Amino acid sequence: MKFQKYANSFKDRPKYVSNCIKAFVAGGIICLIGHFIKDGFLSIGMNQETAGTWATVVLVCTAQLLTGFGVYDILGKLGGAGCSVPITGFANSVVAPAMEYKREGPVLGVGSKIFSLAGPVILLGLATSWAVGLIKWVLQIIF
Amino acid sequence: MGVKEGKGPQARWFDKILQDDYYGEKTFEKAESKLLKNSITMAIEKAGLKKQTIDVMLTGDLLNQLMSSSYMARDVSIPYLGLYGACSTMTESILLASVLVDGGFCTHTVAGASSHFATAERQFRMPLEHGNQRPPQAQWTATAAGAVTISQSLGRTDKPLCCITHGTVGRVVDPGITDTNFMGAAMAPAAFDTIRAHLTDTGRKSSDYDLILTGDLGRVGKKILLDLALKKSSQDEKDESVFRHFRKVYEDCGAIMYEDCQDTHAGGSGCGCSASIFAGRIVKEMRAGKYKRVLLVSTGALISTISKQQGETVPGIAHAVTVEVM
Structure with a gap:
């Protein structure tokens, strides 16, 4: 631990402030685009829920395409968490391993590796929702 | 390349x-x-x-x-x-x-x-x-x-040949780094240990070499190694004489592989890093007469994907060979 501390004094500190600003702007732009898409769908007569679902679909598909064209990794490098936290980042984390393991075949390559990054998010996301659901159910019984 | x-x-x-x-x-x-x-x-x-x-x-x-x-x-x-x-x-x-x-x-x-x-x-x-x-x-x-x-011999050649005259097998040194991105720090103590062992065994000083070249400590690891050498020199008289002028003769392959603007962060790594710079540049320069005696110290971070997931630290290793023009 002592050496780790000593070694840390030699490395450059990440640029926290500028990284935060970049992440804020990048994430904001993605959400803004999502909102415009949703408004577009609302204007053609969809209800709130359907328009929201379709906006998500469009964002996910766009992020997948951008990953395929080799653009999303550059956006991710610039935008950091701003590009990985929105649903577009999730789409990227599914498509990136799928592309990486294409040569290993459709079943044992893409099939088994596609969720190597997104899998833990899905599993733990579900587990958390179960836990929250359980707490809500218990609270409803008590009160 | x-x-x-x-x-x-x-x-x-x-x-x-x-x-x-x-x-x-x-x-x-x-x-x-x-x-x-x-x-x-x-x-x-x-x-x-x-x-x-x-x-x-x-x-x-x-x-x-x-x-x-x-x-x-x-x-x-x-x-x-x-x-x-x-x-x-x-x-x-x-x-x-x-x-x-x-x-x-x-x-x-x-x-x-x-x-x-x-x-x-x-x-x-x-x-x-x-x-x-x-x-x-x-x-x-x-x-x-x-x-x-x-x-053993290539017969007569128009340019002088390089010979391997000494070799030092390194010990595994684990400074307890857990960040697998911070390999320069994980390997620097191993590099220091091997260089020190080599110089002690051969009774030489760092100034006896025209170049001491580590493999892939990168820019951060290079700074750590220089500091370790400086610190030991100030603590021990014997080390002080061994490591005198170390800064003048020391360089790292990873630190010189890329330009700063190439977005590699701390520099290059990988087996190919020291292999290509040694075989591509140093041997040619030695044969052209720029260096007479070089110590090549390739450095390795002994991680695996499993050790990383199991939260193990990153042990470092370094081996040294002396190359001289004959």
Whole structure:
């Protein structure tokens, strides 16, 4: 631990402030685009829920395409968490391993590796929702 | 060398620079194998030898079960010993090849190593297209391969030849670093330990060398090694005389592989890093008379994908060989 501390004094500190600003702007732009898409769908007569679902679909598909064209990794490098936290980042984390393991075949390559990054998010996301659901159910019984 | 390395400051020393990191192959692994195969073939040709006369070749890479090396060995059909020393493989192979030649077991041997950014990234880190940020201390695995022939005698040559005169096998030193992106820090104490052991064993000082070259400590690791040398010198009188002028003769392959603007953060890494700079630049410079005695210290971070997931620390290793012009 002592050496780790000593070694840390030699490395450059990440640029926290500028990284935060970049992440804020990048994430904001993605959400803004999502909102415009949703408004577009609302204007053609969809209800709130359907328009929201379709906006998500469009964002996910766009992020997948951008990953395929080799653009999303550059956006991710610039935008950091701003590009990985929105649903577009999730789409990227599914498509990136799928592309990486294409040569290993459709079943044992893409099939088994596609969720190597997104899998833990899905599993733990579900587990958390179960836990929250359980707490809500218990609270409803008590009160 | 790969495309990115071919745009770096060392480009003019390299014998072949790829136009495409796939090198005309379907996978990056095959490309790495081909890269190593070409550098082995070129090393044999440059020595004026035929591959049938090579008694054994010792090579290694970073991939699981030495995929690149083994498939290269299948194609060239030269007796083969595969080595894994993480990024320290180049000195490990030179050291063992020299021992085989010096012991009279072999007449001609080849030692080499390779690494490829895309194959290493996929095995140790994230898929290439994943949008993430690398920390400032992270290093860039060089797409590179290097090889040298080590023979008992090549007869008369128009330029002087390099000889391996000493070798020091390094100890594994684990400074307790858990961040696998911070390999420079994990390897610097091992490099220091090996250099110190080498200088103590041979009774030499760092100023007896024209160049002491570590493998891939990168910019951060280089600073740590210099500081470790300085600290030890101030604590111990004997170390002070051994490490005097160390700063003047010391350089690191990873730190000079790329320009700052190439976005590699702390510099280059990988077995190919020290292999290509040693075989591509240093040997040529030595034969041209720039250096008389060089200490090559390739450094390795002995991590695996499993050790990383199990939360183990990153042990470092370094082996040293002295190369002299005769």
